Amino acid sequence: MVLEFVKALAHESRLRLLGLLASREHSVQQLAAVLSLKEPTVSHHLALLREAGLVSLRQDGNTHWYNLQIKSLSRLARALASREQLETFAGGPIDAPEDRVVRNYLTRDGRLKSFPSTRKKRRPVLAWLARQFDEGRRYTEAEVNELIERRHHDRETFRRELVGHHMLARKDGVYWRLPESEWDV
Amino acid sequence: MVLEFVKALAHESRLRLLGLLASREHSVQQLAAVLSLKEPTVSHHLALLREAGLVSLRQDGNTHWYNLQIKSLSRLARALASREQLETFAGGPIDAPEDRVVRNYLTRDGRLKSFPSTRKKRRPVLAWLARQFDEGRRYTEAEVNELIERRHHDRETFRRELVGHHMLARKDGVYWRLPESEWDV
DNA sequence: CCATAATTTCGATAATCATCTAATTAGATA
DNA sequence: TATCTAATTAGATGATTATCGAAATTATGG
Incomplete structure (x- = not known):
């Protein structure tokens, strides 16, 4: 999601579009004139901005009026300013779990x-966390901590519980993921 | 400047790099391992992030430790959250001078x-204006006027002063930019 | 001063993306 | 219905850039 946002921002024309829309709503023609671009080009950029939720569209007759969605930008701004949220970027795209319990x-x-x-x-929450680990790979404790911290700051509790539920095993300071058949119910 | 920031952010690998660096410093090897990329690739991304001022480098032996520059991100976040600052994006890239005098x-x-x-x-203001010209290129008087008028309507005064300060030279109606070493102090 | 290890630079390749023109859609008007 | 206007979609082209292997660079330790 954040990636879509910043990608939408990452072009001179689109930044300028946002700048123009920041002061008032504009039609496609107006924007094209100011930026010295053809309408299809502007239309293309606006579509990207709209998909990302950065601008909205109000149609009147066959004129399309575009508006800045300042709330989306504020949300993005908050994400960039917070270390905690930044850390979540590390994991790549997130696998939304089907399980309701986990989603909550x-x-x-x-x-x-x-x-x-x-x-x-x-059990479902820990199982979800355990699946963040690759089966058949060995992890140092530091690596385990890093993976856990991507999901919660309290690495100690979660690491202990993962081992306690027989989802992770540990020997000589090395950890690995156990097959799901061995996990506690 | 903002464009450089968001461009640096606008790639999955680089977002993930920032995410990893948000929790602690990492070496190039470590980052490459976690992201399953080769070191040259990671190095390339880190260079972009560093040019944008989003990460910093601490060298120890021949290991390079990269750190997140949270301040830069906060600055960017503030820019995105403020309507006023957004409006300034509309004008296209302005080469913002560091010099306070010029900025004023x-x-x-x-x-x-x-x-x-x-x-x-x-001198600082004229120097900034002189830097709008490419070194080693020759300009007709009309071209000089056009470049100046982009910055101020009074092309006569500024053109005369640029020549007077030995920032631009003129011969047979042709102008060119002089090396900074020859500019009046 | 040679060997090794970590990183960067270089050069090539492949993928992504911005922009344009031409064609199409959709609303308004007569 | 025919027509005009504003915008979008389609398709083509050129530019940018992500990635990699190979080579060069930099620091460390015998």
């Missing part, structure tokens, strides 16, 4: 809100 | 407010 424990940017206090909810 | 003489859209009445301020 995830923030919009794919981080865990907390360690589940309800005992029943622990 | 520029409108938001990169034009000169006036010819400096204070004698001391003339």
Whole structure:
């Protein structure tokens, strides 16, 4: 999502479009005239900005009036200013889990809100976390911590629980993911 | 400047790099391993991020440790959240001068407010204007006027002063930019 | 001063993307 | 319906850039 945002911003013409829309709404013709571009080109850029949710469209007759969506920009700005949210970028595109329980424990940017206090909810949440690890690969403790921290700051609790539920195994400081058949129910 | 920032952000690999650096410093090798990219590729991305001022480099032996420059991101975030700053994007890229004196003489859209009445301020302002010309290129008087008029309507005064300060030279109606070493102090 | 290790630079290739013209859609008007 | 206007879509072209392997660079340690 963030990637789509910044990609939409990452072109001179589109930045200038946003600049123009920041002061007032414009039609495609107007924008094309100011930027010395052809209408199809402007239309193309506006489509990208719209897909990213950065501008909105109001149609009147056959004139299309474009407006800046300042809220989207504010949301992006907050994401860029927060170290926590930045860390979530590391994981690449997020795999939204089907499980409702797990989804309720995830923030919009794919981080865990907390360690589940309800005992029943622990297994699905931990299972989801365990699946972030590759099967058949070995991890140092630092690597385990790094992967966990992508989802929650409390690496100690989650690492201990993953091992406790037999989702991760550990020997001589090396960790690996166990097959799902061995996980606690 | 903002364009350079967002361009640097606008790639999945680079966003993920920032995400990793948000939690702690990393070497090139480490980053390459996590992202499954070759070192030259990561090096390339880091160079872009560094030029934009988004990451910094600490060298120890022949290992390069990269760190996130959270301040740059905060600055960018503020720019995106403010309507006023957004409006300045409309004007296209203005080569924002570092010099405070010059900045005070520029409108938001990169034009000169006036010819400096204070004698001391003339040199930096004229130097900035002179740098709008390419070195080693020859200009007709019409071309000189056109370039100056982009920055101020009074082409006569500025053209005369540029020549007077030995920033531009003229012979047989042809102008060219002189090396900075020859400019009046 | 040679060997090694980590990184960067170089050069080539392939993919992505911005821009244009021409053709098409959709609304308004007569 | 015919026509005019504003915008979008399609298709083609050229420019930018991500990635990699190979070569060059830089620092360390015998």
